[in-house]
Amino acid sequence: MKTKIKKINKIPLAYPNSSLANKTGAWRTYRPQTDYQKCTGCALCSKICPDACIEMINRNDKNIPVTYYDYCKGCGLCAAECPVKAIIMKRDY
Numbered sequence: 001m002k003t004k005i006k007k008i009n010k011i012p013l014a015y016p017n018s019s020l021a022n023k024t025g026a027w028r029t030y031r032p033q034t035d036y037q038k039c040t041g042c043a044l045c046s047k048i049c050p051d052a053c054i055e056m057i058n059r060n061d062k063n064i065p066v067t068y069y070d071y072c073k074g075c076g077l078c079a080a081e082c083p084v085k086a087i088i089m090k091r092d093y
């Protein structure tokens, strides 16, 4: 027997492959800030970010994380998991 799914919205809020079009950074109340003096370039923050908005880049022969704030929701996971506490969460206005 076929199940009928009732559409409640004509325009979906999100759909597959639409993440780049949905800039969710405005949801954030706390903003991660990285101390590049402490950062060892381990890339754990980049791997753990649920929004995949931390990219590792190479600058002056050192791997460093770059956060894309257009997409960061401020969940704080990166700060909690950084092994050297190089990321702190600051109130974002």
Ligand code: SF4
Pocket (backbone or CB within 6 Å): 034, 038, 039, 040, 041, 042, 043, 044, 045, 046, 064, 065, 081, 082, 083, 084, 085, 086, 087
């Ligand atoms: S988890 Fe911490 S030490 Fe590792 S790359 Fe991210 S900021 Fe740097």
Ligand code: SF4
Pocket (backbone or CB within 6 Å): 032, 048, 049, 050, 051, 052, 053, 054, 067, 071, 072, 073, 074, 075, 076, 077, 078, 079
């Ligand atoms: S605060 Fe959350 S969403 Fe923002 S960069 Fe860190 S892990 Fe990603």
